[in-house]
Structure formats: structure tokens, C-alpha cells
Amino acid sequence: MATTQHHTRSKTAVTAAGGLMIFASVMLFVSGVLDILRGVMAIAEDDVFVTSPNYVFKFDLTSWGWIHLALGAVAVVVSLGLFTAATWARVIGVGIAALLIIANFLSIPYYPVWSLTLIALYGFVIWALCVARSDADTD
DSSP, X not given: OOOOOOXXXXXXXHHHHXXXXXXXXXXXXXXXXXXXXXXXXXXXXXXXXXXXXXXTXXXXXXXXXXXXXXXXXXXXXXXXXXXXTOHHHHHHHHHHHHHHHHHHHHTTTTSHHHHHHHHHHHHHHHHHHHHSOOTTTTO
């Protein structure tokens, strides 16, 4: 005779998971908007960016602007899906945050402090999306 174990989660664990999803949603939204603004600044060839002549991953500043603008826009759209706790948004959210970490890493010489700040924010987003349990897991 087989016995079935039914694991119940505490109300605190469910609340914490919901809090992590909201945290990830807000951070992805804010970081996405900041990447959009950064992309607009780069497209306009603003003087806040540092130019380094000997960089291995050197792109035109306008190219970096379009990359950040496109990825930031996708991040904002995915963050809106995260507010509804959609599974597709969690999966794409981890993927887009990972792509944005790579893009920010590659653009460190152009805007170093801000690139490192956004790398940390996207790292927190990935962590929160991977740790938070969905509603199906809490039953």
C-alpha cells in the first residue's frame, strides 16, 4: 500500500514567494526603463559615455543604443507579464535579464559604474524569479 505525502506550505512561504515575484517585476520594470533611457542617450550620442579606443567588443555607440533600447523595451513588456504571475513571463524574464547582463558587461567601458549597477539589479531579478514558487507549486 502506497502512501501519498501532501506537502503544505506555510502562509509565510507563500507570502514570501509573492513578494519575490513583485520584487522581480518592479526591478525588471525599473531596470528596463533605465536601459531604454540609456539607449536613447547612446542613440543621441550623448557626452556622458566614455570612449575607449582599444576595446575588444567595440561597437558604434549608436549600435549599443539600439541594443539597450530593444532589450529594455522587451524587459518592460515582460515585467508587465510578471505582475500577472504568468509562467511565460518568468521564463522570458530570466532570459532577458541574462541577455541584459551580457549587454551591460560588454558595454562596461562606455558607462562603467552604471553598467555594474544594472548587472547587479538583473542578477537580483534572476535570483528572485528562480527562487519564487508559482501558485501551482504551493498547492
